Amino acid sequence: MSNLEMIEAAAERLHGHARRTPLLSSPFLDEIAGRQVLVKPECLQHTGSFKFRGGWSAVSALPPETRARGVIAFSSGNHAQGVALAAKMHGVPAVIIMPADAPRVKIDNTRALGAEVVLYDRASEDRDAIGDRLSDERDLTLIKPFDEPQVIAGQGTTGLEIAEQAAELGVTQADVLVCCGGGGLTSGIALALEARAPDLRPRPVEPEGFDDVTRSLASGGIERNNSMSGSVCDAILTPEPGHITFPILKRLCGPGLVVTDDEALHASALAFSRLKIVVEPGGAVALAAALFHGDQIEGDAVIAVATGGNVDAGVFRDTLARFGG
Incomplete structure (x- = not known):
């Protein structure tokens, strides 16, 4: 807490x-x-x-060996960019799950910060389930947008x-x-x-x-x-x-x-x-x-x-x- x-x-x-x-x-x-x-x-x-504040706080608090494996986040854009920049500044990979209808500027900016962007349908797909699957597959640390x-x-x-x-x-x-x-x-x-x-x-x-x-x-x-x-x-x-x-x-x-x-x-x-x-x-x-x-x-x-x-x-x-x- x-x-x-x-x-x-x-x-x-x-x-x-x-x-x-x-x-x-x-x-x-x-x-x-x-x-x-x-x-x-x-x-x-x-x-x-x-969102950069929370992104930096979460990434910087991870043990170095955990952080080095990379992080994953889901966001309509602002948390995505905050985590992506924090990860880039720490020199670690980031995967960001974003709704396909997010503003184009947010998707483009997240990619420009070096993150891998995975798009999903906000109305029909569960971003939590996608995040859990990718976290397990790639051994990434999930940084939730608010409940963290x-x-x-x-x-x-x-x-x-x-x-x-x-x-x-x-x-x-x-x-x-x-x-x-x-x-x-x-x-x-x-x-x-x-x-x-x-x-x-x-x-x-x-x-x-x-x-x-x-x-x-x-x-x-x-x-x-x-x-x-x-x-x-x-x-x-x-x-x-x-x-x-x-x-x-x-x-x-x-x-x-x-x-x-x-x-x-x-x-x-x-x-x-x-x-x-x-x-x-x-x-x-x-x-x-x-x-x-x-x-x-x-x-x-x-x-x-x-x-x-x-x-x-x-x-x-x-x-x-x-x-x-």
Whole structure:
């Protein structure tokens, strides 16, 4: 189980390798939200998302002889790239299992980082089964995208930074909105904030129709999504919360928030026009909640994590044309 000690150890291993992303702000965004909005742009992290933190944490924690045999991961793209780069930097092979409908830029970037990419049909094939088979056949170590203690610890380093940066700005009480798929980032941030900034309350944010974590928090048990495709927020479409992450989310998080695809796209356009950052739809749902669901947020300030920026150029052009980037 991940804890503060593991997160601090991950932060030491990540030092000098991960970027310490800032907290950004814009008076225009504050005006829309009706409160101070602080954005943590993990889209500026290596490989374009926070996933590099967890990838490096997990790969660097392996015993050298295990690591040398190689690693395997499954992902719609951001975890894929994070693990692929971490493996490349350690000089070990990586096999990445990706859905065939993942954005082309994510598939191409993962291959460009030297990983072997295995594509599967998200609707009809089980990525876990494919991962188990290839792990056994090739003696590779599976690095899960969220239900893995060392991955959660790596993502938790984002929370350590948020606690320090918010304190520097005099923000001691706020909701911290986190784009949430399986809950690795949200649970890691929650553990870090519990220890370092207990009055900063983590809250998961999900796209409409894929709100398994929000529903799970409301019911108290793990709820599944009915579908695994049909949203532009591909980066955070998961079947259900993780069995490691959910107990952490249940204990430490406030209620979940749900946004529409259009709200995520609008937030992506606003992030570009007002903060000059590129945020993919799935990485923009936290900002969308901050901007368009202020009635569900408490306090004079809100912190939103912009989790990834790996968006297809065509999708991004259409978004800016539609919402005026």
